[in-house]
Amino acid sequence: MSATADPADKSNPAHRLGFEKDQIIQELGYDEDTDQELREGIEEITGTDLVDEDYDDVADAVLLWHRDDDGDLTDSLVDALEYLAEGGLIWLLTPKTGRDGHIEASEIADAARTAGLSQTSSIAVAKDWAATRLATKAATKGGKR
Template identity: 85%
Template sequence: MSATADPADKSNPAHRLGFEEGQIVQELGYDDDTDQDLREGIEEITGTDLVDEDYDDVADAVLLWHREEDGDLTDALVDAQEYLADGGLVWLLTPKTGRDGHVEAHEIADAAKTAGLSQTSSVAVAKDWAGTRLATPKAAKSGKR
């Protein structure tokens, strides 16, 4: 693997998330179980390091790792939106079915709706993690899908 990865490299697991070069991605809910290949893949595509909850500016997207035991998902989604630029997206990453911490699809749908987000797609993004793309009302209205 070269020092500068090709953003069009389909083997990069982050390619399915639609990130682009130069985007700022804020990561929330990081823990020992997060997928390092996915994290590194996002950094390769964007050309920037992931920023954490201490970042004091707006981000183009939020990567929210959430497990059943992490507390109220609606609250986490509302909090995640505080960091987003207008039209930004939240990628909710939850353990796949059968994995510790799995969050049921209906719980994700209910929490997203309550938080004012639109669920636009779901993808398998890593061995143990599924991703749900959640659009803010401004992103949904502008046609970003």
């Protein structure tokens, strides 16, 4: 993918996540199985590199890759909130049904509710990954997207 591509290009798989130019996106849970095309697409849209858990400022959104064997999902969501700007979103990426590490939708809903988040949508965003949009109360009341 070219760094000069049009951020509105609908063929970019990251376009469906709603990121905008100059946003800071913090990525948590990166591993060898994460979708590189999606990661590059996000960087193409925002014009910035994804930042990791060592980033010492707040992010506009958190991209959380989570698999069934990654530990407690609620704990991961609560940890992700520490990095999030007021009104920010968490995009929870989990393996699709039938893939290793798949997490049931009911478990995602329970973990989100326990962490104080609202589940607003779920989409297929990559070959092996589904994305669930989780919003803080500030984001659901008209904050940033």
